[in-house]
Amino acid sequence: MESNKRLKAMVCTAPFTLEWQPLSLPPLGPRDVLLHVAQTGICPSDVRVYVGKSSIKLPKILGHEAVAQVAAVGSEVASVKPGQWVVPDGIIKCGTCPACRKGRPNKCQRVRYASGAYGEATIVPETNVYPMRETTLLRAATFTEPLACVLRGERMLRITPGETVLVIGCGPIGLLHIQVAKRFGARVLAADLKRERLDKALSLGADVALDPQQPLHEAVRAETDGYGADAAVVAFGSSRLVEAAATALGYGGRLNIFAGVYPQDPVSIDPNLIHYNELVITGSADHTPIDYAEALNLIERGLVQVLPLVSDVVPLRELQRGFEIVQAQQGLKVIVEVNPELAR
Ligand SMILES: [Zn+2]
Ligand SMILES: [Zn+2]
CATH class of the missing domain: 3.40.50.720 (NAD(P)-binding Rossmann-like Domain)
Incomplete structure (x- = not known):
C-alpha cells in the first residue's frame, strides 16, 4: 500500500451504523510502529458496542484481534523492521499507574487505545508489537488476543x-x-x-x-x-x-x-x-503482555488449535454481516479480511 492518505476504516458512528471513511492517524512518534492491518477477528465485545450495549463512546473504529505488517517505524525503534509480520496489542498501558505497578497492567488506570483494527492501518508503540515466526498462518495469529x-x-x-x-x-x-x-x-x-x-x-x-x-x-x-x-x-x-x-x-x-x-x-x-x-x-478480564506472548507461542507451536474455530471470513466492507453472524451465534469465529492484498 502506498500513501497514508488513501487509507480507510470502517467507523462505528452510532449504534447499528458503520461508515466507510478516510482514516487519519496521528504522526508516528520515535518509538511507534505504523502497521498495515491484514486480518482482524470479530470479538463479541465489538458487537456489543455496535448494538449499543456498551458505554464506549462513538464514533469509534473497533477491532482488536489483528494481524498486521510493519509499514514504517519511528527513529528509535530497534526490534522490528518494515515488512515484518506482527500481532499488535492495541491496548496501550502507561506502566506507571498503581495497577501497572501492582502487576495488573490489564487494568491500567491510564490506558490508551490504538486506532482499531477495522481500519487499514494503526499505530502502536514498539512494546505493543509481537513479531511472528515466518511459518505462522496470519489467520491463526488473529487468535492471540482472545487466547x-x-x-x-x-x-x-x-x-x-x-x-x-x-x-x-x-x-x-x-x-x-x-x-x-x-x-x-x-x-x-x-x-x-x-x-x-x-x-x-x-x-x-x-x-x-x-x-x-x-x-x-x-x-x-x-x-x-x-x-x-x-x-x-x-x-x-x-x-x-x-x-x-x-x-x-x-x-x-x-x-x-x-x-x-x-x-x-x-x-x-x-x-x-x-x-x-x-x-x-x-x-478475569483482558490480558497482560506475558499472556500475550504465551498465547502467540501456543498458537505458533500448534499447541492450541485455532483454525477449526473459524466459521466465516468476510471482507472489511461487509463488517456488518460479520457482526450479524456473531450476534446471531450462527457460526463460531468470524475473521475480517481488512486487506486481502496483504498476504504471504
Ligand atoms: Zn477480543
Ligand atoms: Zn497503567
Whole structure:
C-alpha cells in the first residue's frame, strides 16, 4: 500500500451504523510502529458496542484481534523492521499507574487505545508489537488476543493434572478454554445447549460432552463419582449459569466468571455453599503482555488449535454481516479480511 492518505476504516458512528471513511492517524512518534492491518477477528465485545450495549463512546473504529505488517517505524525503534509480520496489542498501558505497578497492567488506570483494527492501518508503540515466526498462518495469529485472555482466566483456576474442569459455553472462547485446560492436564467436561458446539468441543479435546437436557449439577456429579468439578469456567454471559456452575463444584472448587453479563443481573449463591465447600470464585478480564506472548507461542507451536474455530471470513466492507453472524451465534469465529492484498 502506498500513501497514508488513501487509507480507510470502517467507523462505528452510532449504534447499528458503520461508515466507510478516510482514516487519519496521528504522526508516528520515535518509538511507534505504523502497521498495515491484514486480518482482524470479530470479538463479541465489538458487537456489543455496535448494538449499543456498551458505554464506549462513538464514533469509534473497533477491532482488536489483528494481524498486521510493519509499514514504517519511528527513529528509535530497534526490534522490528518494515515488512515484518506482527500481532499488535492495541491496548496501550502507561506502566506507571498503581495497577501497572501492582502487576495488573490489564487494568491500567491510564490506558490508551490504538486506532482499531477495522481500519487499514494503526499505530502502536514498539512494546505493543509481537513479531511472528515466518511459518505462522496470519489467520491463526488473529487468535492471540482472545487466547491471551483465556490463559489469564485459566491460570486463576490453578488447575493440577487429573482435575476435572467444567467449561460452560462452547463458543470460540469456551473452545480455547477447553484446549488450555487440557494442556494443564485436566479432564474436561463441556457444556452447551448446541449439539454442533459440543461436537466441536469433543473434536478439540473435551473428554465428555454433558447432556444439555440434564440439570448441570446432576450431569457433573454423574461424571465425577458424585464429587463435583474441581474448577469451572463460565464462558457465556449469564448469571444463571454462574449459579449453576457454583453448585456443580466439588469441595475446594474454583470458579472463573470469564464472560461479562449484560444487562446487569446479580447472581444469587448461598454463602454456605461457598463457606462449607471452601469455594473460590474469581473473575478475569483482558490480558497482560506475558499472556500475550504465551498465547502467540501456543498458537505458533500448534499447541492450541485455532483454525477449526473459524466459521466465516468476510471482507472489511461487509463488517456488518460479520457482526450479524456473531450476534446471531450462527457460526463460531468470524475473521475480517481488512486487506486481502496483504498476504504471504
Ligand atoms: Zn477480543
Ligand atoms: Zn497503567
